Amino acid sequence: xxxxxxxxxxxxxxxxxxxxxxxxxxxxxxxxxxxxxxxxxxxxxxxxxxxxxxxxxxxxxxxxxxxxxxxxxxxxxxxxxxxxxxxxxxxxxxxxxxxxxxxxxxxxxxxxxxxxxxxxxxxxxxxxxxxxxxxxxxxxxxxxxxxxxxxxxxxxxxxxxxxxxxxxxxxxxxxxxxxxxxxxxxxxxxxxxxxxxxxxxxxxxxxxxxxxxxxxxxxxxxxxxxxxxxxxxxxxxxxxxxxxxxxxxxxxxxxxxxxxxxxxxxxxxxxxxxxxxxxxxxxxxxxxxxxxxxxxxxxxxxxxxxxxxxxxxxxxxxxxxxxxxxxxxxxxxxxxxxxxxxxxx
Amino acid sequence: xxxxxxxxxxxxxxxxxxxxxxxxxxxxxxxxxxxxxxxxxxxxxxxxxxxxxxxxxxxxxxxxxxxxxxxxxxxxxxxxxxxxxxxxxxxxxxxxxxxxxxxxxxxxxxxxxxxxxxxxxxxxxxxxxxxxxxxxxxxxxxxxxxxxxxxxxxxxxxxxxxxxxxxxxxxxxxxxxxxxxxxxxxxxxxxxxxxxxxxxxxxxxxxxxxxxxxxxxxxxxxxxxxxxxxxxxxxxxxxxxxxxxxxxxxxxxxxxxxxxxxxxxxxxxxxxxxxxxxxxxxxxxxxxxxxxxxxxxxxxxxxxxxxxxxxxxxxxxxxxxxxxxxxxxxxxxxxxxxxxxxxxxxxxxxxxxxxxxxxxxxxxxxxxxxxxxxxxxxxxxxxxxxxxxxxxxxxxxxxxxxxxxxxxxxxxxxxxxxxxxxxxxxxxxxxxxxxxxxxxxxxxxxxxxxxxxxxxxxxxxxxxxxxxxxxxxxxxxxxxxxxxxxxxxxxxxxxxxxxxxxxxxxxxxxxxxxxxxxxxxxxxxxxxxxxxxxxxxxxxxxxxxxxxxxxxxxxxxxxxxxxxxxxxxxxxxxxxxxxxxxxxxxxxxxxxxxxxxxxxxxxxxxxxxxxxxxxxxxxxxxxx
Numbered sequence: 001x002x003x004x005x006x007x008x009x010x011x012x013x014x015x016x017x018x019x020x021x022x023x024x025x026x027x028x029x030x031x032x033x034x035x036x037x038x039x040x041x042x043x044x045x046x047x048x049x050x051x052x053x054x055x056x057x058x059x060x061x062x063x064x065x066x067x068x069x070x071x072x073x074x075x076x077x078x079x080x081x082x083x084x085x086x087x088x089x090x091x092x093x094x095x096x097x098x099x100x101x102x103x104x105x106x107x108x109x110x111x112x113x114x115x116x117x118x119x120x121x122x123x124x125x126x127x128x129x130x131x132x133x134x135x136x137x138x139x140x141x142x143x144x145x146x147x148x149x150x151x152x153x154x155x156x157x158x159x160x161x162x163x164x165x166x167x168x169x170x171x172x173x174x175x176x177x178x179x180x181x182x183x184x185x186x187x188x189x190x191x192x193x194x195x196x197x198x199x200x201x202x203x204x205x206x207x208x209x210x211x212x213x214x215x216x217x218x219x220x221x222x223x224x225x226x227x228x229x230x231x232x233x234x235x236x237x238x239x240x241x242x243x244x245x246x247x248x249x250x251x252x253x254x255x256x257x258x259x260x261x262x263x264x265x266x267x268x269x270x271x272x273x274x275x276x277x278x279x280x281x282x283x284x285x286x287x288x289x290x291x292x293x294x295x296x297x298x299x300x301x302x303x304x305x306x307x308x309x310x311x312x313x314x315x316x317x318x319x320x321x322x323x324x325x326x327x328x329x330x331x332x333x334x335x336x337x338x339x340x341x342x343x344x345x
Numbered sequence: 346x347x348x349x350x351x352x353x354x355x356x357x358x359x360x361x362x363x364x365x366x367x368x369x370x371x372x373x374x375x376x377x378x379x380x381x382x383x384x385x386x387x388x389x390x391x392x393x394x395x396x397x398x399x400x401x402x403x404x405x406x407x408x409x410x411x412x413x414x415x416x417x418x419x420x421x422x423x424x425x426x427x428x429x430x431x432x433x434x435x436x437x438x439x440x441x442x443x444x445x446x447x448x449x450x451x452x453x454x455x456x457x458x459x460x461x462x463x464x465x466x467x468x469x470x471x472x473x474x475x476x477x478x479x480x481x482x483x484x485x486x487x488x489x490x491x492x493x494x495x496x497x498x499x500x501x502x503x504x505x506x507x508x509x510x511x512x513x514x515x516x517x518x519x520x521x522x523x524x525x526x527x528x529x530x531x532x533x534x535x536x537x538x539x540x541x542x543x544x545x546x547x548x549x550x551x552x553x554x555x556x557x558x559x560x561x562x563x564x565x566x567x568x569x570x571x572x573x574x575x576x577x578x579x580x581x582x583x584x585x586x587x588x589x590x591x592x593x594x595x596x597x598x599x600x601x602x603x604x605x606x607x608x609x610x611x612x613x614x615x616x617x618x619x620x621x622x623x624x625x626x627x628x629x630x631x632x633x634x635x636x637x638x639x640x641x642x643x644x645x646x647x648x649x650x651x652x653x654x655x656x657x658x659x660x661x662x663x664x665x666x667x668x669x670x671x672x673x674x675x676x677x678x679x680x681x682x683x684x685x686x687x688x689x690x691x692x693x694x695x696x697x698x699x700x701x702x703x704x705x706x707x708x709x710x711x712x713x714x715x716x717x718x719x720x721x722x723x724x725x726x727x728x729x730x731x732x733x734x735x736x737x738x739x740x741x742x743x744x745x746x747x748x749x750x751x752x753x754x755x756x757x758x759x760x761x762x763x764x765x766x767x768x769x770x771x772x773x774x775x776x777x778x779x780x781x782x783x784x785x786x787x788x789x790x791x792x793x794x795x796x797x798x799x800x801x802x803x804x805x806x807x808x809x810x811x812x813x814x815x816x817x818x819x820x821x822x823x824x825x826x827x828x829x830x831x832x833x834x835x836x837x838x839x840x841x842x843x844x845x846x847x848x849x850x851x852x853x854x855x856x857x858x859x860x861x862x863x864x865x866x867x868x869x870x871x872x873x874x875x876x877x878x879x880x881x882x883x884x885x886x887x888x889x890x891x892x893x894x895x896x897x898x899x900x901x902x903x904x905x906x907x908x909x910x911x912x913x914x915x916x917x918x919x920x921x922x923x924x925x926x927x928x929x930x931x932x933x934x935x936x937x938x939x940x941x942x943x944x945x946x947x948x949x950x951x952x953x954x955x956x957x958x959x960x961x962x963x964x965x966x967x968x969x
Contacts, residue, residue: 037483144674151418154486155622156673158420158615163666169658280494283487291483320498324491331476331488 009309015198015267016281017305018205019045019260021298023282025212026256028289028297032229033249034242035150036142039157041282042275043164044134044257048126049265050168050272053177055114055122062171063129064106070136071095071102077140098136105129119182127258134254138247146246161276168272176274179265201263208259209298212252225249281308281323288330300330369547372630373540380536384529392528394640396600399535401620402636404593406542407586408621409632414550415582416562417482420614421473421489424496425587427609428469429462429594431500434512434604436461455518455599463591469496470587471580478579485583493611500606511605518599525599535596539633542589545833546629549585552832552841553825556815558582560808567806570768571884572794572823581829612662619665622672639665706842708850709824711885712797714917715781717747721888721919722767722798727776727786729762736762738943739776746887749910749920751930754940755963760923761803761892763940767921768800768890769793780888795823799886801877803893803923809866813857813876816865818848820883851879856905871898875906882913889913891922895929907933931955939963 023041030038047063054061075095083089105128114122141160145152183196216222228235228245236242257279264270264278281304288300304323311322384392404422411417433455441452451457473492477484501509517526518534525531549555557578560568565575598604616639624635646661654660715721722744729737736759744750752760765771767778769788778786780796799820807816821844827837852858855875860868865876874894881889895903903926910920910933924930930937931951939947939954941963947954954960 037487141670148673149416150482151412151416152673154418154483155618156670158618159666159669159673161666162615162662163670166658166660166663166666170654170660170663174658277494280490284491287484287487291481317502318498321495321502324495327488327491328472328476331480331484334484335476335479 005313009313010306011195011198012312013306013309014302015195015201015305016264016308017302018201019264019278020281020285020301020304022205022208022256022260023279024285024289024297024301025209025294026253027279027282027286028291028294029212029225029229030249030253031286031291033225034142034146034153034246036153037157037283038250038253039154039161039276039279040137040164041253041257042277042279043161043168044130044254044275045261045264045278046168046270046272046275047133047164047171048130048258048261049179049270049274050172050177051126051129052122052179052262052265053270054172055109055117055125056179057177058113058115061109061114063133064102064109066167066171067129067133067136068099068102068106070133070140071098074136074139075099077144098132101132119180123262126262127255130258130261131251131254134250134252134257135247137254138250142250143243143246146242165273165276168275172272174272176269176271177265178269181266197263197266201267204259204263208256221248277320281305284323284327284330287327287334290334369543369629373544376540380533380540384532389528392532394644396528396532396535398633398637398640399532399539400593400596400600401617401640402633403535403539403542403596404590404617405620405624405636406539406546406629406632407589408617409624409629410546410550410558411582411586412618412621413625413628413631414562415558415579417478417579417582418486418618419489419583419586420486420611420618421470421493422586422590422617423609423611423613424489424493425466425470425590426594426597426613427496427500427604427606429466429591430598430604430609431506431512431594432462432465433458433595433598434515435506437515437598438512453516455520455595458598459592459595462595463588466587466591466594467584470584474580474583478583479576489614490611493614497606497610500609507605509606511603513603515598515602515604517602528600531596531600535600538592538596542592543629543633546585548835549829549832550629552837553818553822553827553844554578554581554829554832556811556819557822559811560819562808564806564808566770566790567802568819568822570770570790570794570800571819571880572791573819574791585829612659616665619669622669623665706839706846709821709843709847709885712887714887715746715919717745717917719746719781720744720779721746721781722921723779724763724767725777725779727763727766727773727778729759729766729771730774736943737766737773740940740945741776742938742945742948744888744919744921746919747914747917748936749914749922749934750936750938751934752921752923752938752940753925753927753930757942758940759943760940762943764803764890764892764923768798794884797885797887798890799881799884799888800890801874801881801892801894805870805873805877807865807873807876807880809864811865812862813852813865813868814845814848814861816876817852817880817883818844820851820880821847822884824883824885848879848883851882852876854882855879855909869897871902874898875902878906878909886918888919888921891920891924893924894922895924895926903929 023045027038027041030036030041051061051063075091075098078092078095079089082092109125109129114125137160141156142153145156181197182200188194216226224235224240225245225248227238228240228242232242235245261270268274282301284304285301286297288303289295289297304326307326308319308323311319315322383395387395404426408419408422411419436451436458437453437455439452441449444452451461469492473488477488500506506512517524518531519525523530525534550559557568557573557575558581560573561575561578561582568578569575597608620635620639621632622635623638624633625631642665643661646664650660650664651657720743724740724742727737727740728735740763742750752763754760762771766773766786769785769790769792773786776786777784780793780798785793785796824847825840825844827840831837849858849861852861855878857868857872857875857879860872865873868876874897878889878891878894881891895906898906907929914920922930922934934951936949937947937951937954938945939957939960946959946963947957949957
């Protein structure tokens with residue numbers, strides 16, 4: 001192994017690590033606000049990558065149909081909820097808007113060929129599909145049981161993941177896909193050639209982290225979300241709706257997931273079920289951060305990226321074994337620094 | 346409703362002279378002839394299917410115990426089956442020449458395969474459990490997901506395990522001269538193992554260890570205070586689940602006679618959890634219902650969906666996933682839970698039952714009590730700070746055997762903080778706490794329980810779906826010693842009878858004798874507080890810490906409680922109580938310790954306290 005290879009592996013690790021860090025942050029965000037371990041986070045990544053690939057390859061984009069189905073389900077659930085509460089069914093404007101939006105987007109992506117529209121437009125359309133998908137997932141699957149035991153939430157998360165992977169196979173088929181890189185060329189730093197996609201990934205990740213920081217530190221909604229994460233009941237008492245907090249955190253998670261998918265699609269071939277393994281590395285990062293610390297989680301995820309990249313070089317077929325075994329020392333350390341029994345409410 | 350409770354219901358004892366049989370006992374009896382006849386009547390294809398269901402149900406049974414009863418989730422069940430199946434397959438198909446000379450005897454031996462498979466499975470489970478079970482509940486599922494994936498990739502990459510193509514050429518199972526080479530003969534073996542596992546699980550749940558496991562869900566702080574080691578109880582449940590998976594893996598290897606990585610993937614681990622949930626987690630029979638239901642439904646969907654969707658793929662997962670979401674939203678008890686509930690409702694079980702159906706047993710040995718007047722508990726200069734807030738400042742007092750001390754004070758005086766430190770749930774910032782002359786601050790609540798301190802809780806902590814009797818028996822946890830194996834094999838009955846007799850004795854003593862078999866959650870709040878005192882007494886303590894025992898009690902109940910406490914005092918018990926009800930306190934206790942803003946303001950017999958100007962000022966809002 002020489003310097004050239006070290007730099008190459010390091011660059012690879014950094015690219016993947018940055019993506020894992022984004023996912024770890026979004027997993028933590030959802031977990032602290034809603035106590036939900038967002039196992040389907042990976043599906044946002046895979047669906048975004050495959051939707052981009054479908055647009056560029058001129059194959060039909062079917063993600064709109066899923067959004068439409070979920071929006072319709074949300075509308076039915078809303079009507080049912082008002083019926084139970086007021087004794088007569090009523091349609092909320094929000095759910096009509098949701099269905100209208102999903103229908104419009106489905107028509108757009110089905111009829112308008114977006115193959116030559118450019119990466120920027122394709123990325124925007126992809127995000128316009130996936131961010132509301134996050135909202136709808138929360139409304140349909142999690143909101144009715146938002147107060148349930150964390151164990152129940154975890155089981156529902158797993159179930160939603162399983163459903164989405166199945167639907168992913170229906171929408172995108174079993175073939176993998178890769179998209180065109182955002183730009184050609186790269187940046188030469190001394191004797192090291194930095195890949196342009198690496199630069200994109202690092203730049204967008206840093207931008208997103210900065211944006212999240214500003215959102216949580218400076219904006220009222222960000223502060224409200226933080227309050228909900230610290231103390232759900234207290235936040236509710238001062239007027240922060242847990243429903244809103246849940247939806248907002250899911251929308252953010254979907255945004256981060258879709259961006260990650262768009263960024264990673266030119267680097268790796270993504271299949272309908274690739275999202276899980278990718279997001280699981282984000283989970284390992286979140287575990288390193290103790291499911292609580294954002295900076296430690298992000299650093300942990302970067303570390304996972306490097307570990308993965310270097311183990312690819314040394315023991316390619318044991319790559320996943322090594323990466324997932326890494327959580328063992330982390331758990332040992334967490335376990336030793338932890339005292340006493342606790343009841344989980 | 347929990348199976349342990351089920352086995353003691355009155356409907357199950359029709360005639361007093363007949364041996365008592367629980368509903369599960371009847372199910373086993375009814376199943377036996379059906380199972381015996383099944384392989385003779387069914388075509389081989391159906392028998393093979395039943396074999397798979399049996400193996401799946403065995404693995405699912407472990408999850409029912411783990412998830413349903415103990416409230417933990419694992420996705421590693423399939424990986425555990427894989428470890429055992431691969432160990433079995435490897436030893437069965439390897440030639441003796443390929444093994445080191447000292448291990449050559451293992452080649453081709455099914456029992457060696459079983460032993461190695463179980464040892465490996467349990468070893469991995471022990472490591473995983475040791476690093477995750479002390480942490481909050483999310484680490485076990487995440488840890489098992491990561492490890493399930495790791496093991497899956499490992500199976501696929503190890504040359505000597507055949508890589509992704511797997512190991513084939515496993516000879517037919519032959520045990521003690523009987524050849525299990527056909528689906529029909531294997532059927533008897535698999536279902537016998539499954540039924541034995543079901544019975545062992547039911548026995549385990551209905552025991553001292555079982556109560557500790559059942560207390561894990563929502564009662565850990567309480568059970569730790571009663572001396573239960575929660576970590577050990579979690580580990581027990583996890584290892585039993587892994588053991589069942591190991592057995593299932595051994596059976597799997599000899600049923601399929603071929604192993605490859607695919608059936609042990611994370612997806613399979615998720616499928617097992619789905620079986621447990623659909624069947625009804627928390628219900629032992631739910632494992633069988635879930636395994637059968639999911640297996641049949643999967644077959645049907647795999648035939649149907651490709652016609653509907655026009656292509657093939659793992660689309661039944663969509664249906665199962667949605668079904669799970671619907672179950673979690675609408676019917677968290679699963680199918681078996683729903684059956685048990687409907688069944689219960691129809692039977693109109695009265696809440697109040699006769700208490701005479703427990704055989705009298707030899708009383709448990711008691712600990713040597715301190716002499717009357719001996720100092721049992723002493724606080725010396727106890728100070729507790731939370732950041733800048735001083736919740737307790739320089740608190741010093743002593744409680745003697747045969748004395749009742751009341752700690753009173755307005756809200757926010759620091760009584761609960763003090764109480765927590767005395768019971769070693771919290772620890773002082775400075776100062777010392779001595780119990781029978783030994784320094785105890787810094788010890789665990791569990792250690793205090795074994796030293797002879799027993800307590801009740803301000804907010805009642807009991808297991809609402811468990812019977813009153815069993816709730817109280819948790820208090821006697823440290824007075825028994827039988828473990829998992831003894832419980833599963835019913836070798837613990839003599840000790841169990843003594844524990845339950847002790848629990849009944851304490852319940853009769855506190856006046857709840859007619860509610861032994863009612864669900865603890867069905868009692869009125871005042872009665873639940875009394876239940877906590879019975880539970881505390883069950884531990885045979887020399888010091889009783891009672892946190893607002895009279896709150897929510899009616900007048901007559903208060904009188905009865907006061908009588909009980911007076912009686913305990915005369916027997917030499919040291920009692921410390923925190924209480925708001927002044928009438929109750931003043932007529933009962935020997936001394937009163939008054940706190941305000943974390944400090945002592947007065948101490949003495951009730952008569953002097955009642956006229957103490959500082960107390961009147963602080964506590965009663967001043968003298969007009």
